Structures are given as structure tokens and as C-alpha cells.
Amino acid sequence: MTAAAGSPSVVRRTCRRVGLDRNPMRRREDRVQLAVAAVLTVLFLIIAPLLSMAVGGRIYQNEDRLAKAQAAQLHPVEATVVEVGKAPLYAPITPARVQWKDALGVAHTSDYQATGLVKAGATVKIWLDSSGKVTEPPSSTRALSKALLITTGLVFAIGTCFGGGYALLRRGLDRRRARLWEAEWATVERTWGNHGTRPDQA
Numbered sequence: 349m350t351a352a353a354g355s356p357s358v359v360r361r362t363c364r365r366v367g368l369d370r371n372p373m374r375r376r377e378d379r380v381q382l383a384v385a386a387v388l389t390v391l392f393l394i395i396a397p398l399l400s401m402a403v404g405g406r407i408y409q410n411e412d413r414l415a416k417a418q419a420a421q422l423h424p425v426e427a428t429v430v431e432v433g434k435a436p437l438y439a440p441i442t443p444a445r446v447q448w449k450d451a452l453g454v455a456h457t458s459d460y461q462a463t464g465l466v467k468a469g470a471t472v473k474i475w476l477d478s479s480g481k482v483t484e485p486p487s488s489t490r491a492l493s494k495a496l497l498i499t500t501g502l503v504f505a506i507g508t509c510f511g512g513g514y515a516l517l518r519r520g521l522d523r524r525r526a527r528l529w530e531a532e533w534a535t536v537e538r539t540w541g542n543h544g545t546r547p548d549q550a
Contacts, residue, residue, distance in 0.1 A: 375528065377521040384517055388510045396503045404499035411491035419486035421478045425450075429470045430457065442466055446474060446482075458482045 425448050433443035442462040449455050460474060460482055477483045 375525060377525050377528075381518055381521050385514060388514055392507060392510050396506050399506070400499040400503055403502060404495045407498055408491050408495040411494050415486060415488075415491050422475045422483065422486060424473050424475050424485075426471055427460070427474045429460075429462075429466050429468050429472060432466060432468055435465075440464075446472060448474065450480070456480070 427446035427448035429444050430447050431445035433445075435442045440463065442465055444460045444462050444466055445457060446460040447455055447457045458481070460472070462472060466472060473485075474482050475485045
């Protein structure tokens with residue numbers, strides 16, 4: 349009963365706060381501000397998802413195609429850890445030296461950054477580029493990560509533009525409201541002066 353009885357008052361308070369009431373004290377500037385806020389909100393809710401899907405989808409496709417092209421030039425080999433360095437405290441990697449043999453049986457040695465703890469004599473999978481140098485393994489999430497990063501920045505930029513425009517509008521309307529209030533108070537004071545005594549001093 350309490351919740352049901354209180355819900356209309358909550359609705360009325362919410363409408364009053366956002367300007368959806370019949371308060372005669374509200375000016376045209378208040379209604380303009382409310383209308384602009386509503387329009388910007390609707391536009392943001394429409395434009396941001398559509399633009400994010402369009403731009404994000406295009407970026408993901410391009411990056412995924414590029415990643416597949418780069419991955420086609422790489423090939424994995426099994427290498428043996430011949431030396432392990434001291435892992436730095438600031439990064440979860442272990443520097444090491446690895447050795448492997450190519451198709452002709454020629455041994456090669458190179459530096460390798462292991463993403464976990466390794467010991468000398470362990471076998472690890474490394475990736476070689478077309479020139480036979482050790483490189484980073486192909487990433488299956490890089491395209492998605494880049495698309496999400498760029499679309500997040502895009503949504504933030506759109507929100508910043510809309511929010512900045514609304515803030516400038518509100519600042520101008522506040523100045524206009526202040527001038528109107530000053531003019532009306534001047535009129536009221538002249539009216540009180542003509543009657544000799546202000547109502548609050550009667």
C-alpha cells in the first residue's frame with residue numbers, strides 16, 4: 349500500500365525535476381533546454397550504436413584481413429630453450445635463448461621472450477617470419493581489440509560533442525534567464541515604489 353500510494357508522488361517529482369509539469373514559473377528557455385536535451389539524448393542513442401557498428405565492423409574486417417595475411421607468412425617450429433635469463437619484475441615475461449633446426453637441418457639460435465616460466469631444456473613453440481626470424485605469434489583478438497578501442501573512442505567523442513553543445517546552450521540560456529529575472533525584479537521594485545511600501549514591509 350505504501351509503495352503504491354507513493355508511486356504517483358515519485359512520478360510527479362520526477363516530472364517536476366525534468367520540467368514536464370505545468371509550473372507557470374517555467375519560461376520558454378526552460379522548455380527549449382528540455383527539448384534540446386531530449387533531442388540530443390535520442391540522437392545519441394540512435395547515432396552512437398549505428399555509427400559504432402558501421403565503423404567498428406569495417407575496422408574489424410580490415411584488421412582481420414590484414415592479420416590473416418600476416419599470419420599466412422608465419423610458420424611455427426619447435427625450439428629448445430638453451431639459456432634462461434632473469435625475468436623483470438614489471439612484466440610477466442622470461443627472456444631466453446632458443447635453438448631450432450630448419451628444414452635442411454641447420455641449427456639456428458635466437459633470443460626469445462617467453463610469456464611464462466621456462467627452464468633450460470624445455471621445448472617451446474616459436475613463430476618465424478618469411479626471413480626465418482623469430483617474431484610474435486599471430487593474434488586472434490587483435491582485430492577485435494582495435495575495433496572496440498576505436499569505436500569506444502568514437503562513442504566518447506560523440507558524447508563529448510553532444511554534451512559540450514548542451515553545456516554551451518545551457519550557459520547561454522542561464523544568462524538569458526538571469527537577465528529576465530533582473531528585468532522583472534526591477535519592474536516589481538518600481539511597482540512597490542509607486543505604492544510606497546513593499547509587501548514584505550507592510
